[in-house]
Amino acid sequence: MIEAVIGLAPNLFYGTGLAACILVLRKRKPAERQYKVMIADASRLFRRGRAQNYLEPEHAQQIQGWFQNYQAVQDAVRIVSLDEIKAEDWTLNISRYVLPPLTEDIPPLPEAIAAFKDALARCREAEERLAKVMSEGGWLK
CATH class of the missing domain: 1.20.5 (Single alpha-helices involved in coiled-coils or other helix-helix interfaces)
Known part of the structure; x- marks a missing residue:
């Protein structure tokens, strides 16, 4: 039933600095999405504020585009099979599937x-x- 796991930036919601996560659940997934889960790291999509960060409309549109396309995006989205998830002991931890991009200053x-x-x-x-x-x-x- 899990169609997508989307990790958001920390400090988006008032009163908590924790990073939120969106789970998209669907009882009847389209055939092409059966036995697959989209894992997305959207933690870099935010505008920094003084006391709180903000998810801007363009960020939400980008995330929605990822979900609608349901395709891999380098350093941001992977479509993972249930076999891969099973091999990771059924964890849906985003960092197990999508790694942040390496910067050139390493x-x-x-x-x-x-x-x-x-x-x-x-x-x-x-x-x-x-x-x-x-x-x-x-x-x-």
Whole structure:
């Protein structure tokens, strides 16, 4: 009966920062949609507000277009078979099927590891300085 799972941006609804999810259920799916589920990540479609984010009409139209076309869209929509869902232990977690696009600013792995090690060393130095200051001040024994 599940025809689509559409993940929305966080903080769209007053009083909650959680990301909402739309489930489209249909008792009698069209034949071409039988044994399939559309998984869509629409979490990037919003306008940022001060206290709340907003889903603009053009965002809603794009989501509606995805649903009407019921076809894969790179980095946003996948049409998943029930066999694939079964292989994922029946989870409908969107990130299992649709991954966010990789940005071009991701460094090569050796650079990322070097940067991580450098940041870790700086963190340890800061912890040692803090421990020394706290010991000298009498806060640590």
